[in-house]
Amino acid sequence: MFNCTANSINYTFEFKKRAIELSDIGISAKEIWLRSNFDTSWWRKGYFKETIRDWKKIVDKKGVEGLIRPGGIQFDKGPSPNSSDKVKRLKLQVKYLKAENDFLAKLRAKRAESNSGRIKNIK
Numbered sequence: 171m172f173n174c175t176a177n178s179i180n181y182t183f184e185f186k187k188r189a190i191e192l193s194d195i196g197i198s199a200k201e202i203w204l205r206s207n208f209d210t211s212w213w214r215k216g217y218f219k220e221t222i223r224d225w226k227k228i229v230d231k232k233g234v235e236g237l238i239r240p241g242g243i244q245f246d247k248g249p250s251p252n253s254s255d256k257v258k259r260l261k262l263q264v265k266y267l268k269a270e271n272d273f274l275a276k277l278r279a280k281r282a283e284s285n286s287g288r289i290k291n292i293k
Contacts, residue, residue: 183238186225193222212258 181189189202199218203210210218228236 186237187234189222190225190229193226209258209262 185206189199192202192205193199197205199222200210202222203213203218225237
């Protein structure tokens with residue numbers, strides 16, 4: 171859905187398009203990010219609404235394809251780059267990577283189980 175670094179957030183074309191569609195049917199901008207499992211607690215007030223507004227301006231000027239063109243807003247700075255935000259972002263990234271590693275370990279155990287025909291402990 172997105173690419174997140176210490177300095178910026180790159181949203182996919184699909185996310186931008188869907189965010190605009192959801193906004194148009196009355197879903198609040200912040201709710202769109204919440205539904206996409208973002209931790210919204212560390213973004214500044216108004217960020218979500220302003221971001222969707224910017225994407226809508228691009229669509230009005232260049233069509234929906236403008237969201238993927240180099241002239242469109244391809245990324246933004248996200249939260250302010252103070253050290254507190256950086257720590258929060260890194261903690262979120264570590265949490266995500268731990269969950270991903272747990273999932274992959276379980277997947278590997280299930281594959282090994284199905285290949286060997288034996289039931290294995292996946293705890």
